[in-house]
Each structure stands twice: as structure tokens, then as C-alpha cells.
Amino acid sequence: MESTREIYWNVGREGLVDMYLLALATAGFIFLGMYRFWSRLAGNGKPVVRTDHIRARLAFMARNVLFQGKTIKTGGVGGLAHAFLFWGFCILTIGTTLVFIQDDFTDRLFGFKFLTGGFYLLFSLALDLGGLFAMLALIFLSIRRFIGLPEGYDTGFGDMLIHILLFLALFTGFMVEGARIAFTEYRSNMELAYWSPVGLFFAGMFDATWFHGILPSELPAIHKALWWIHLYICMAFLGVIGWTRLRHVIMIPANFIYADMEQNGKLVTLDLEDENAQQFGAAKVGDLLWKDLFDSGACVTCLRCQDHCPAHFTHKPLDPMQMVKDIGGSLSNGADTPLTELMSEDAVWSCLTCRLCQQVCPAQVEHVPKIIDIRRNLVLMEGKFPGDEVVRAMESIEISGNPLGYAPSLRGDWAEKLELSTENMDVLYFTGCYASYDRRNMKVARSFVSVLQKLGVKVGIMGKKEKCCGEPARKIGNEYLYQNMAKENIEAIHATGAKKILTTCPHCYFTLDKEYRDLGLDPAVEVEHHTTFLAALSDKFNSGNDPINVTYHDSCYMGRYSGVFDQPRALLASLGARVLEMEKNRELSFCCGGGGGRILAEEKLGIRVNNTRGLMALETEAEVLVSNCPFCMAMLEDGVATPKPVKKIRCVDLAEFLDERI
Amino acid sequence: MKILVCIKQVPDLETRFKLNAAGDWFEEADVAFRMNEYDEFAVEEAVALKGKLGAETDVTILSIGPDRVKETIKKALAMGADRGAHIQDDEPHRKDPAQVAAMIAAYAKEKEFDLVFMGLQSQDRGSAQVGPLVALNLGFNLVTTVVGFEYDSGQVTARRELEGGLKAVVKTRAPAVITCQLGLNKPRYPTLPNIMKAKKKELLTIPAADLAPGDALNIVERAAPPERKGAGVVLEGDAAEVADKLIGMIREKTGLI
Numbered sequence: 001m002e003s004t005r006e007i008y009w010n011v012g013r014e015g016l017v018d019m020y021l022l023a024l025a026t027a028g029f030i031f032l033g034m035y036r037f038w039s040r041l042a043g044n045g046k047p048v049v050r051t052d053h054i055r056a057r058l059a060f061m062a063r064n065v066l067f068q069g070k071t072i073k074t075g076g077v078g079g080l081a082h083a084f085l086f087w088g089f090c091i092l093t094i095g096t097t098l099v100f101i102q103d104d105f106t107d108r109l110f111g112f113k114f115l116t117g118g119f120y121l122l123f124s125l126a127l128d129l130g131g132l133f134a135m136l137a138l139i140f141l142s143i144r145r146f147i148g149l150p151e152g153y154d155t156g157f158g159d160m161l162i163h164i165l166l167f168l169a170l171f172t173g174f175m176v177e178g179a180r181i182a183f184t185e186y187r188s189n190m191e192l193a194y195w196s197p198v199g200l201f202f203a204g205m206f207d208a209t210w211f212h213g214i215l216p217s218e219l220p221a222i223h224k225a226l227w228w229i230h231l232y233i234c235m236a237f238l239g240v241i242g243w244t245r246l247r248h249v250i251m252i253p254a255n256f257i258y259a260d261m262e263q264n265g266k267l268v269t270l271d272l273e274d275e276n277a278q279q280f281g282a283a284k285v286g287d288l289l290w291k292d293l294f295d296s297g298a299c300v301t302c303l304r305c306q307d308h309c310p311a312h313f314t315h316k317p318l319d320p321m322q323m324v325k326d327i328g329g330s331l332s333n334g335a336d337t338p339l340t341e342l343m344s345e346d347a348v349w350s351c352l353t354c355r356l357c358q359q360v361c362p363a364q365v366e367h368v369p370k371i372i373d374i375r376r377n378l379v380l381m382e383g384k385f386p387g388d389e390v391v392r393a394m395e396s397i398e399i400s401g402n403p404l405g406y407a408p409s410l411r412g413d414w415a416e417k418l419e420l421s422t423e424n425m426d427v428l429y430f431t432g433c434y435a436s437y438d439r440r441n442m443k444v445a446r447s448f449v450s451v452l453q454k455l456g457v458k459v460g461i462m463g464k465k466e467k468c469c470g471e472p473a474r475k476i477g478n479e480y481l482y483q484n485m486a487k488e489n490i491e492a493i494h495a496t497g498a499k500k501i502l503t504t505c506p507h508c509y510f511t512l513d514k515e516y517r518d519l520g521l522d523p524a525v526e527v528e529h530h531t532t533f534l535a536a537l538s539d540k541f542n543s544g545n546d547p548i549n550v551t552y553h554d555s556c557y558m559g560r561y562s563g564v565f566d567q568p569r570a571l572l573a574s575l576g577a578r579v580l581e582m583e584k585n586r587e588l589s590f591c592c593g594g595g596g597g598r599i600l601a602e603e604k605l606g607i608r609v610n611n612t613r614g615l616m617a618l619e620t621e622a623e624v625l626v627s628n629c630p631f632c633m634a635m636l637e638d639g640v641a642t643p644k645p646v647k648k649i650r651c652v653d654l655a656e657f658l659d660e661r662i
Numbered sequence: 663m664k665i666l667v668c669i670k671q672v673p674d675l676e677t678r679f680k681l682n683a684a685g686d687w688f689e690e691a692d693v694a695f696r697m698n699e700y701d702e703f704a705v706e707e708a709v710a711l712k713g714k715l716g717a718e719t720d721v722t723i724l725s726i727g728p729d730r731v732k733e734t735i736k737k738a739l740a741m742g743a744d745r746g747a748h749i750q751d752d753e754p755h756r757k758d759p760a761q762v763a764a765m766i767a768a769y770a771k772e773k774e775f776d777l778v779f780m781g782l783q784s785q786d787r788g789s790a791q792v793g794p795l796v797a798l799n800l801g802f803n804l805v806t807t808v809v810g811f812e813y814d815s816g817q818v819t820a821r822r823e824l825e826g827g828l829k830a831v832v833k834t835r836a837p838a839v840i841t842c843q844l845g846l847n848k849p850r851y852p853t854l855p856n857i858m859k860a861k862k863k864e865l866l867t868i869p870a871a872d873l874a875p876g877d878a879l880n881i882v883e884r885a886a887p888p889e890r891k892g893a894g895v896v897l898e899g900d901a902a903e904v905a906d907k908l909i910g911m912i913r914e915k916t917g918l919i
Contacts, residue, residue, distance in 0.1 A: 272854065280854050380854035391851055399696045400674055407676045409692035464692060480854050 003192050004116040007103050009180060010220050011227050019231060026235040033242020034250060041297045041328075044335035045290030048268075050258040061256035066090075070362040074304050074588070078144055079362075081137040085166075088134025092173075095127040124195040128177075132198050135170045138163065154301045158244035165237035172230035178202020179223035183216065248300045248363065255298035255364045258291055265355055265510075265561045267372055269518040270479045281376025281477065285327055285342075286335030288373055293335070295365040296328025305357035305367060310591045310613075315606030316350035320357040320367045323347075327370070339374050346605060348374050349386035353475050353596035354556040359587055375477025385476065386601045393600040394473060397481060401467035402433040403600050412463025414442040418449050425460035427452070428498035430512060430527075432505040433468050434630035440637065441630040441653075448504050448530055448655035454662065455537060459502075465492045471507040474515075476597035486511075486519045494522060501527045504655060506557035506629045507595075530655055531558055531628045535567035538574040541662045545576035550657070551622040551649075552579050553613070553636060554589035555629035568628060568654055575661045580620040590616065592639065594631030614639030617649055628654045663719040665708045666770055667743065668780040668792070669701035671727055671734040675785060679887065686882045687755045697734045700781025702849040703842035707811055708779045709742035710847065715813075720744050724769060726762060727754045732865065739860035740852035746863065751870035758880035759787075763795030768873040770800055776816075776836040782807055782843045793841035803838040809845040 008016070051057070064070060068083035075082060098115060106112040115123055142163045145155055177199035185193040186203045193200045210216060241247055270280060282288045299321065306312055306321040323343050330337040340348070348371060357367040378384040385391050393403040401408045414436055429452075435445035452459045470485030489512075493501065503509040506529060513527035550572060558564045565586045569579050584590040593609030603609065617625045617640055625640060627633055637651040652660075673679070674694040682689045697705075705723070712719040721743040725731045728751070735746040749765055751757065757765075770778065778800075783790035790806075797804035803818070809829065810821030816836045821829050823843050852860070895911075897904045913919045 272858075379851075383851040383853045385851065388848070394851065395696070400676065400694045405674075405676055407674060407678055407692075408694055410678060480857065 002117050003195075004113070004120045005180075005184070005192075007099055007107075007115070009184065010223050015228075022231065022235050026239045029239040030242040033240075034247060035242075037242065037247060037297060040331050041293050042290065044286045044331065045288055045293045046286075048289045048291055050260075050291055053261060054257075056261060057257045057259065060259060060261070061253050064256050064364070065253050068362075070360070070364075074308065074360045075302075075362070078141065078150075081140045081144075084133045085137040085141065088130040088132075088137065091126055091130025092134065095123060095130070098123065121192075121195045124199075125197070128196050128198045131170055131173060135167070135174075138166055138170065142167070150303075152303050152306070158240070161240060162237070162244055162246050165233060165240065168233045169230070169237050172226060172233055174198055174202050176223060176226045176230050178204075178206055179219055179226055182206035183219045183223065245300060248298065251298040252300070252363045255294065258294060259364050260291075260366060260369075263514045264563070265353075265358075265368065266514045267369065267474065269483075269515070270376070272480055272483060279377070280380040280479070281378070282339055282370070282373040283377045283381060284335060285330050285337045285339060287339075287377070288327070288370060291366065292370050292373075293327065293331060295363075295370075296324050296331070298363040299324045299328065299365055300363055301325060302362060304360040304362065305365070308356045308360050308588065310352055310354055310356065310593070310609055311350040311606075313590075314593075314609050314612050317344055317347040317605065318350035319347070320351075323370065324365055324367065339377075343374075345378065345384065348378065349601070350605065351596050352556070352591040352593065352598055352609070354591035355560045356556075356588065356591070359560050372475065372477065375475075376479055377477075379477035380480060387604075389602055390476060390597070390600050394476075394478060394481060397468045397470070397473055397485065401485070402437060403468060403472060404433060404437050406437045408467075409464050411436045411466060412461055414445055415449065415461055415463075418446065419453075420449070421458040421460045424458060425498065426458045427460075427500045427502045428493070428496055429459050429461050430469070430493075430501050430503045430508055431461055431466060432503060432508045432630060434634065435504055436466070438630065438634065441633055444504055444630065444633065444653040444655055447653065447659040451534065451655055451659050451662070452502075454659075455540065460496070460498075462492055462496060465495075467492075469505075469508045469511045471511040472597040472600050474511070474597075475595070476600065483519060486516055490516055490519060490521045493525065499525055501525060502530055502533055503527070504530045504628070504630065504653065506555045506562070507631065510557045510561050529558060529562070529564070529628070531564055531568050531571075534654065534658060535571040538571045541574060541658065545661050547576050547578060548624065549580055549620075549622045550577040550624040550626050551582055551617055551620040552585075553582070553592070553617065553625060553627040553632055554586055555627060555632050556589070556591050556595050558628055559589050560587060568626075571654065572626060572657070575658065577624075577626075577657070580622045582616040582620055584616060592627075592629075592632040592635035594629075594635045599631045599634070608639070608642075610635040610639030611642055612639075614642070622649060624657065625649045625651045626654055626657050627651065663715055664773065664775045665711065665719065665721045666724060666773075666775040666778045667701070667704050667708045667721060667738065668724045668766055668778065668796070669705060669734060669738055670698040670781070670784045670786075671695045671725060671731040672698045672784055672786040681885060681887060685884050687885060695730060695734070697737055698781050698784045698786075700783060700785070700842055700844070702781075703844070703846045704779035704781055704840075705738045705741050705743060706847045706849040707840070707842060708777070709850070711777075711811075711813055712742065712744075722747055722773075722775075724749065724766060726751050726757070726765060726870065728752045735865060736860050737852065739863045739865070740857040741850055742852075742856060744863065746865040748865060748867045749870050749873060750867050755787075755882075756878065757870075757875060758878045759789045759791035760795055760879050761875040761877075763792050763799055765870060765873040765875045766792070766796050767799030769868065770796070777813070777818075778802065778837075778839045780839070780841055782841045790841075793839055797839035800837070800839070803834040803836075804841075805832050805834060805838060806841040807843045808840050809843050811840065811846065 068086055071082050072079045102113055102115050181193050181196060181199045181203035186207055241249060279287055301321060303321060306319050309320050311318040326342040330342060351371045353368050355368055396405040397403050431445055434441040449459055467485050467488055470482035474482035501512060509527060509529040552568055552572060572579050590613050591609060592613050614636055625636060627636060633651060633653060640649050674696055677693050679688040708721045712721050722745050723735050723738040723743045724747045725735050726749040732748055735748055739746055747769060778796060780793050793806060794804055805820040805822060807823045808820045809823050812819040818834050818836060818838050820832050822832055824830055897907050909919060
């Protein structure tokens with residue numbers, strides 16, 4: 001006999017009309033809840049197109065939702081449990097859909113049944129295991145949320161309801177299956193029943209109760225009652241999707257579809273010449289992008305962004321999750337709430353734009369652009385800055401072309417004794433302010449030139465014609481100053497005729513390569529950071545060096561922003577270095593404290609970010625701390641020097657390390 | 663109510679100055695210029711007063727110099743002043759304080775300004791004479807070195823800085839010249855809409871000769887940078903290395919050890 005079962009056994013098709021009416025009502029109820037929720041989000045916020053390249057968007061969504069990558073990556077056991085719950089329910093949904101397809105289409109219309117034979121066996125087993133995984137995951141998650149009570153979780157009545165309904169849906173599902181198997185397969189067709197192991201277990205329990213008064217003849221009635229109870233519970237849990245945290249099953253996939261598909265972290269270039277613009281940046285909630293408001297509906301308050309944020313971690317007043325939550329909360333009063341009523345100016349200024357919040361967010365919320373937009377309002381509309389020192393830095397950039405206030409004519413002096421090419425150069429080295437003026441970082445510049453010259457690369461610089469790339473100004477919110485700097489640099493770069501630019505600063509690199517294009521930097525001009533440039537040449541370096549223990553600090557802008565993690569490690573390894581990883585590394589690397597324009601600002605609140613990171617470096621007990629960013633160098637050299645346990649670690653740039661060892 | 667603010671564009675003091683060919687001033691190529699810091703206080707005070715008194719208050723910015731000073735005037739306009747007067751003078755460093763004051767007074771005469779704000783002194787020349795001489799030429803009252811300022815229908819109440827940390831409160835009546843000192847206020851950073859508006863504000867250029875500066879009483883014949891008397895040495899390395907180097911130097915130069 002072929003393996004299969006009668007679909008709707010014992011229930012009969014006469015109940016199906018009721019079932020579909022119920023399903024329709026449930027769908028309506030979901031829709032009503034989602035409509036109420038969605039309409040509060042939609043209709044406000046500035047326009048931005050997030051529906052282009054729809055195939056790429058759908059693929060991005062499918063990849064992220066189906067694999068649960070971001071949920072698992074930083075979610076610990078809870079994240080893994082969520083993934084199993086999700087996958088379990090996926091299997092159950094697929095199974096239910098197959099039943100629906102066979103019974104209502106292929107069988108009804110063509111008399112074709114596919115839930116038979118080997119496929120049926122696999123179907124039975126998969127559904128049983130899916131349900132089992134979902135149930136185990138749910139039990140774990142319930143204990144965690146309601147008994148383990150992780151700190152800071154925002155748990156309400158709705159969450160209790162979700163957990164109970166999901167559990168009952170799974171449990172009654174197995175009871176229905178058990179009752180059916182007990183009547184149709186148990187003892188009589190065990191070969192088939194083994195393919196439904198969990199159902200078999202429940203069937204065994206029914207079987208056992210026969211000795212306690214339940215007659216096998218009563219079983220069909222019990223089964224039928226259970227089937228309907230199961231159906232009602234399933235409809236209830238589906239129904240609450242629109243009204244509880246469960247709405248994330250719609251909102252998060254939608255948020256992935258609406259993701260920013262531009263280069264990671266590239267900011268929107270404002271049109272400052274727009275004569276009709278009354279407002280630059282975001283003063284009120286409604287000044288943000290609609291997607292920023294939509295984000296608040298996708299956030300499941302999982303705490304990941306808050307737990308990872310280096311500003312929050314070092315006791316600054318910034319809490320990225322609270323910001324997203326409060327933006328959502330304010331929408332019930334329309335979109336006119338001033339953003340600085342939702343978060344303090346100190347919180348706004350605390351952001352390092354390190355993008356770790358976005359890296360760990362399983363809901364694809366975009367935190368950093370919101371903060372930049374709020375900063376833009378403070379700077380461009382109100383002339384406010386985190387401190388007087390930042391105002392001075394802005395004026396220095398404006399007048400002298402660098403935030404440190406040094407004379408523009410001295411910009412190229414670091415290279416005075418080097419023989420740099422002025423003509424026929426292979427590469428233009430965009431030195432950046434710190435390598436041009438800061439004593440420590442000048443050494444990095446000289447080492448880099450030395451490496452290039454050893455490699456026979458003809459390198460030139462722009463000297464006093466080069467200006468600050470504008471990155472710190474832009475990240476602080478000063479879009480006007482940034483664009484002025486960018487335009488002058490672009491003109492100067494084009495005048496050199498260079499086709500390839502190298503930088504030793506990830507901030508310069510990202511700004512030139514990604515953001516200057518919006519303002520007209522010739523797409524034919526290639527921009528590369530020295531990390532990837534040197535890593536690509538690693539086979540040219542002699543690797544017969546003494547082994548040495550180093551640790552590598554992933555700068556935010558080479559790491560998360562540019563996705564460069566492996567190349568520097570490979571280069572270090574090829575130079576005989578053993579890389580000891582810090583507590584937070586690669587995608588989860590911890591900012592040095594100098595990002596987001598904070599390099600220009602004094603750190604007056606909380607504990608120091610650079611010391612916090614410095615301690616992580618010291619704990620590796622490596623001899624050398626290798627970084628590839630002048631801001632990181634400035635922050636970390638100080639950061640490893642001041643913590644109490646006086647261990648020693650030498651801070652060097654990748655270029656210096658290379659120069660020393662070849 | 664009409665306010666005049668006199669500002670000067672000065673070289674950034676981080677510049678490594680070189681003597682010019684004539685030997686009487688510094689070489690201006692590659693030098694970054696900015697608004698004299700004390701004049702920023704003057705602009706801020708005028709603009710803040712306008713904010714208090716309302717839109718009928720009109721603030722004029724005056725600056726003497728070559729074309730490049732227009733940038734600095736625009737900055738003051740972006741801070742909130744209403745109009746600019748650029749007194750075109752390609753060699754302002756050849757004018758002495760009396761000539762500068764004479765030109766300002768010639769411009770201001772018959773324009774019925776109630777208040778004239780300017781910096782206590784310039785960061786490049788630092789004569790601190792222009793304010794008092796303008797007051798003298800116009801017959802205005804004068805309060806110098808002001809660190810606190812209040813104005814109420816013609817009545818000026820100013821706090822001035824005296825020697826030794828003492829302060830004096832001075833009352834006088836408009837019209838008056840006020841010279842501003844560090845501590846008076848915190849100059850604002852221009853907002854973007856104001857920067858855009860400033861581009862469209864009136865900015866008249868008047869040739870210096872039209873304002874009859876007269877002859878200089880004080881002429882710079884030759885300027886000379888101070889002679890270099892040995893340079894400081896920065897010792898680098900960790901504490902032990904630095905100590906060794908220091909001991910070596912003491913031993914070598916003094917023979918004490």
C-alpha cells in the first residue's frame with residue numbers, strides 16, 4: 001500500500017467553508033491591525049526612493065530573512081532559538097500550504113495527489129521535526145523572556161499572549177496528529193507512523209489512556225474537537241500579527257526590502273543651492289525620511305544596538321534603540337515633535353557613526369543617518385556644536401583647510417626630505433590632515449612613501465593644494481563646509497590629472513571614493529586605501545621574518561563601512577605576524593572614539609572610549625597594536641597608555657609595520 | 663537705530679611669516695586670512711543687540727583692504743549684519759592708525775550711526791588706536807576694552823576691563839564707539855540660511871582715496887623678523903630613552919654630570 005493519508009480525515013470537507021470564512025476573517029483582522037499601524041508610519045517623512053532595483057531588494061530580503069544571519073550573529077542562544085522557531089514555522093507553513101494546494105487545486109481540479117509515497121514520508125517527518133524544533137525553541141524563549149528576565153526587555157501583555165498562542169498552536173497540532181495516528185496507524189501501520197515521531201509519541205499517550213476509560217470509539221469525536229480547537233488557536237495567533245510585536249513578521253521583511261541599497265553608509269548629499277529649501281536636516285520627526293519613521297515600526301526592541309553601541313557602552317547619554325522607539329512613539333501625536341525633545345543634544349553629539357548599531361540590527365534599522373540628519377539641523381539651522389573646540393576646528397577647516405589650525409602652506413612639509421614625483425606619478429597620495437600635520441601620523445606617511453618607493457611606485461602629493469576632505473565636518477553635521485572642501489579638492493585632484501589616489505586614512509578614503517562622486521569626482525579616478533593596495537602586493541614582500549604577536553584594530557571605515565577584514569590580516573600573516581584578536585573584532589569591532597567628527601571634540605561624558613578599546617588591546621598581550629587610521633592611531637596611542645594596569649603595547653600603522661619588516 | 667561695525671581681516675597667526683620683497687611687511691602669498699578675533703566680538707555684540715531691538719535696527723559692516731576682505735565681510739553678514747561697506751585699499755598695511763580712523767570717520771560722518779563697535783585691537787598690528795581716534799574724529803563718546811554691554815534707549819552701560827583683573831562699570835550716552843575685548847560674548851556660527859542670505863546683501867565698494875585718508879604720520883621703513891636664537895628640541899621615545907638622551911645632552915653641553 002502506498003504511504004499517504006486521507007486529507008481532512010474525520011473532519012470532512014463540509015467544515016471547509018467555515019474554515020475558509022474564518023481564515024478570511026483572520027486575514028481581515030491582520031489587515032486592520034497592520035493598516036492602523038502602518039498608516040501611523042506612512043504619510044509622514046521626506047521622500048526617498050526605496051523601491052528601485054526591486055529584484056535585488058527582494059533577494060536581499062530573502063537572504064536575510066531566510067538565513068536569519070543577523071538574528072543569529074549577535075543574538076547568542078536566544079538568536080539561535082529564534083532562528084529555529086522561525087525555520088520550524090516555515091516548514092509548518094509550507095506543509096499547510098502543500099495540503100491546501102493538493103486538496104483545493106490539484107486533487108479537486110485534476111484528481112492529482114502528490115502527498116503520497118516517499119514524498120509523503122518526507123513531508124510527515126519534516127513537519128514533525130519542524131514542529132518539534134519550533135516547540136523546543138519556543139519553550140526556551142518563553143523561559144528566557146518570562147523567567148530569566150534579561151535586563152531591559154520591554155515585555156508586555158501582548159508578548160505573553162503571543163507566547164501562549166504559539167505554544168498552544170503547536171501543542172494542539174501535535175494532539176490532533178496524535179489522535180489521528182492513534183486511530184488510523186497506531187498498532188496497525190506502525191511503519192508509516194514512525195515517520196511522524198512526535199505524532200507517534202502523542203498517539204502513544206492516547207493509546208495509553210484507553211485503559212483509563214476513553215474508548216477507541218470516542219477518538220474520532222475527540223480528534224474532531226481538537227482539530228477545530230487547533231484551527232481557532234492558529235487563527236488567533238495569525239490574527240494578533242497585526243496587533244502585537246508579531247507584526248515584525250511583516251515589518252522586518254518590508255524593512256529589508258526598503259533597505260538603503262547604496263554603498264554601505266554613504267550619506268545623502270544635500271542640495272544646498274535649493275532656493276526653496278526652508279529646512280536643512282531634521283528638526284522635527286517629520287523632517288526625517290519616511291524610511292526613518294518606518295524603521296521605528298520594524299524595531300523589535302531587541303537591545304542589540306543599545307548593547308553594542310560604543311557610546312552607550314562608555315556611559316554616554318546616547319541610546320540608539322530608545323531613539324528609534326521614541327521616534328515611533330511620537331508619531332501618535334503627528335510628526336511635529338521636535339527631535340531634541342526626544343533625545344538630548346548631548347546624545348546627538350555622542351554618536352561615533354561607527355555603524356555597529358546597524359551592523360547588529362536584525363531589523364535593518366538605519367540609525368546613523370537619523371543622527372546625521374538631526375546634527376545637520378543643529379549645525380546648519382541653529383549654529384550649534386558639541387563644544388567651542390569644535391567651532392574652532394570648523395573655522396580652521398574653513399580658513400586653513402585643516403581642523404588642527406596649522407598654516408596651509410606647511411601642509412606638504414612632512415615630505416620635504418623625500419623625493420616625491422611631481423610629474424608622471426603612478427599614484428597621488430591624498431595625505432589627509434593628520435598625516436600632514438600630526439607628528440605621530442607624519443611618520444606613518446613617511447613610512448608609506450618609503451614602502452611605495454621600495455616597490456618602485458612613483459608617488460606624488462598635492463601639498464598645499466590639498467585640503468581637509470571634509471569628513472569630520474560632514475559627520476558633525478556641517479554639510480555646507482564639507483561640500484565646500486569637497487569641491488575645492490575635486491578641482492585640485494582633477495588638475496593633477498591623477499588616475500589613481502591612495503590614502504592612509506579610512507575617512508579620506510571613504511569620503512573620496514564614495515561621497516565625492518556625488519559632487520563630481522571623475523568616476524575614472526580610482527581611490528584606494530593603503531590597506532588593500534599593500535595587501536594586494538603581499539607576495540612581493542619577503543616573509544622570512546621573526547614571528548611576532550600583534551593585534552589588529554578594525555577601523556570603522558575600513559571594516560564595517562568598506563568590508564575590508566581579511567586583507568590586512570592576511571598581509572600581517574605574510575609578514576610573520578600572529579594576529580591575536582581583541583574581544584571585539586571584525587564586523588563587531590569597537591570604535592576608537594574618533595569617528596563621527598568626535599576626533600575634533602573633547603570627551604566630557606562617561607568613561608573614555610579610547611581607554612575602553614585600549615584595554616581590549618592590552619588584554620591580548622600582543623606586542624604590537626596595528627591599525628590603519630590616523631584617528632585610531634591618535635586615540636589608541638593615548639588609549640593604551642592611560643589605563644591603570646601598565647602593560648606595554650606599541651601602536652603602529654600597517655604601513656609602518658610593513659616598512660619595518662621588509 | 664544704526665550700528666556700524668568695523669572689522670579687519672588679519673593673517674592667521676599659525677602662518678610661518680616671511681618678509682616681503684619691499685621689506686616692510688610679510689609676504690602674503692599662501693597666507694590664510696581670517697576675521698580679527700576681537701572684531702568677531704564686535705560683530706556678535708551688534709547682531710545680538712539687533713536681535714534684542716528688532717528689525718528696524720540696521721547693522722553695517724565696514725572693512726578696509728583689497729578684494730579678499732569681502733570674504734570676511736560676508737562672514738559678518740552671514741552672522742546677521744545687514745549691509746557691507748568695502749573700502750578698497752590694496753596696501754592697507756601702509757596706512758597708519760590715524761589714516762584708518764580718518765577713513766572710517768569720513769565714511770561714518772553724516773550717516774548718523776548710534777553705535778560703532780570694533781575690536782579692541784587687531785591681531786596683526788595691535789595698535790589699539792583706531793577706536794579712540796574714530797571716536798575723536800566723530801566726536802562720539804568712547805568706551806574701550808569692553809567685556810559687558812547693555813543698551814537702553816540711548817543709555818550705554820558697559821563693563822570695561824582694567825589692569826590687575828579689576829573691572830569698571832561705565833555709563834555713557836549714544837552716539838558712542840565701543841571697543842570689544844575677549845569675554846564680551848561668544849560669537850555665533852553662521853547658519854546656512856544666513857550664509858545664503860548674506861550672498862544677496864548689499865556690499866558696496868568705495869575707493870580708499872575717496873575717503874581722504876591724508877598722509878601717514880607713521881611709516882614702516884623696514885621690518886625684520888626676530889633673530890633665531892636656538893631652537894627647542896623635542897625628545898622622543900619612551901621614558902627611559904628620553905631620560906638617557908637628556909642626560910647625554912646635559913653632559914655634553916654643561917659638563918655638570
